[in-house]
Amino acid sequence: MKEKEKKIIEAGISLFARKGYSSTSIQEIVDACGISKGAFYLYFKSKEALLLAAFKYQFQTIQSKLDALPVKDLTPRETFIAQLVTQLEEVQKNKEFIIMQTREQTIPINSEVEEFVRKISAEIGSFYHKSLLNIYGTAIKRFIYDLNIILQGIVHSYLKLIIFDKTTIDLHKLAGFILNRMDDLAAGFTSSNEEPILTADCIEKLSKLYPEPSREDIVRQIKLSKDKIDNEDIIITLDVLEGEIERETPRSPVIQGMLGNIRDEPTLDDLTTMIEKFFKLK
Incomplete structure (x- = not known):
């Protein structure tokens, strides 16, 4: 991302959070950046396009911070x-921007924003799914989707307190507390004779409402996987896969061959x- 583009996005986020999306004009944004309207339109075709870029920028910032966490050991x-x-x-840092979105109902403002919001939802669901399986293993697999949706609900409820009710909460304590509640639920599920509410078939149908991962998403997952693997041969295979997928025209036989190695x-x-x-x- 070019420095000027980043500056426009950050100015937009600040003004949208302070004044509201509807009340902020492009003129105010360019004044805050010290650029002309012509320079603005070189990067964004409209204020709506800037809003979408702001969503992506904030989400990518969170992703980058998560990717940089030293979690290997x-x-x-x-x-x-x-x-x-x-x-x-990160959500707490940007709560004024989130409050603006809710107050002005900027989501969905157009189909692109709606699709990106669905993408974020899918990413969060996938993150929780992998985390829960890593923590509880196959014992919880039958109820993994129910446990996932309950976890999302609990986190969302606490975020509502933090963002909208301006409650001060120790976030490290909260994260541990939430995981302890997942322990309680996981223990209850594994000893239960009930049938799960959410099944794989149900989730498969719901997944059709969400956008497919992009090529950039795949490359990001390859990079993350390399950081967690100690086997040199597999790391080399992932390097080849990454390079092939980043080609303008990836070659399917090469990709299939590398997948066979892992x-x-x-x-x-x-x-x-x-x-x-x-x-x-x-």
Whole structure:
């Protein structure tokens, strides 16, 4: 991202949060940046386009901070708590912008914004899904979707207190407290004879409402996977995969060959499935 583009986005976020989206004019944004309207339109075709860029910028900022966390030597529980605290901290920092979105109902403002919001929701669901499986293993697999949706509800409720009711909460304590409640629920689920409410078939139908991962999403997952793997041969395979996927025209036989080298690595099952689905290899 070019420095001027970043400056416009950050000015937009600040003004939208302070004045509201509807009340902020493009003139005010360019004045805050010290640029002309012509320079603004070189990067954004409209104020709506800037709003979408602001959403993406904030989400990518959170992703970057999560990716940079030193979690390689942490347990799954420690990793989840560190990641959840980071998420909560970043949301808390941007609460005025979030309040503006709710107050003015800027979501959805157009189909692109709506699709991106759905993408964020899918990313959060995927993050919780992987975290819960890493913590509780296959014992909870039957109820994983119910546990996931309950976790999302609990986090959302506490965020409402923090953002809208301006409640001061120790976020490290909150993250541990939430995970302890997941322990209680997981214990109850594993000893239960009930049928789950959310099944894989149900989630498969719901997933069709959400956008597919992009090529950039796949490359990001490859980079994250390399940081968690110690096997040099697998890291080399992932390097080749990353380079091939970043080509203007990726070659399917090369991708299939590299995927064959990592099929016996269970920690890469989700990545393999994502790549196969994106390139229609199955």
